[in-house]
Amino acid sequence: MIPTSQLSQLPAHFAALIEPIDAFLQCPTPEAWLAEAAKPSNLQTLLVDHCNCELKAAQTGLLMMRRYGLSLDAIELIKDWTKPFEDYVYFLAGDGKFPDKKAAFSVELAAKDETPLARDIIRKMLALVKEELMHFEQVLDVMRRQKVDYVRLSASRYAGGMIKKVRTYEPAALMDKLVIGALIEARSCERFARLAPRLDPAIGQFYLRLLKSEARHYQDYLSLAQQVAEQDVKLAAGFDQRVQELAEVEASLIASEDTEFRFHSGVPATAH
Secondary structure, eight states: OOOHHHHTTSOHHHHHHHHHHHHHSSSOOOHHHHHHHTSGGGHHHHHHHHHHHHHHHHHHHHHHHHHHTBOHHHHHHHTTTTHHHHHHHHHOOSOSOOOOHHHHTOSOOOBSSSOHHHHHHHHHHHHHHHHHHHHHHHHHHHHHHTTOOOOOOOOOSHHHHHHTTSOSSTTHHHHHHHHHHHHHHHHHHHHHHHHGGGSOHHHHHHHHHHHHHHHHHHHHHHHHHHHHHHTSHHHHHTHHHHHHHHHHHHHHHHHSEESSOOTTOOEEGGGO
């Protein structure tokens, strides 16, 4: 995982955030990927794909709320929350200025039922969506300061490779999705920590500032997955094994070869 020598270079509070993530993930980010990510020629791809990942994370949070938390009336209230961001990413439309999120998101969102799980999904995913969209805008600001243009990029195989493993019946499907969300957030956090010392100090410090929220997102996803499992005897009995299985899938995607460099890609093919 993250070498002790690298952890010792991080401020104590950052190192404390990384240690449980290091234990959760089944492999470290390969050195070959870190070397590729640190190349100036890959800065545009790194930042643009990072920006895309922030939007995808927000979209995932909204999807979880719609599918598992919100009433039908509340779903209508959130349906356009990510549209300005999607227009910018998918159609390169707009000037990069987005609606004030505090005003847009200050609405009462009713749960689909009175279960603690539905309310907790809304509360935790709402906080995640707000932060991920804020991070999206912050990455855009970094790109502007670095004079990096936004371009269209294809998605990596990473998230899709894990989603293929989601079971097709509920509540196992929900639990799997939440565990995968935890793995993605944990990997992002690990990569921020390992990349930070290798990049321009302005970008490196920005990545370190993201560690705290990304670590919280991983914990929120995992705690929700545990909450789902606790409501089903079979899921509860197999929870640790299922987390291990999905973590191994995630590690295989990170440790295997990729022909395209992306924020969550595996070992660059050029490294062999």
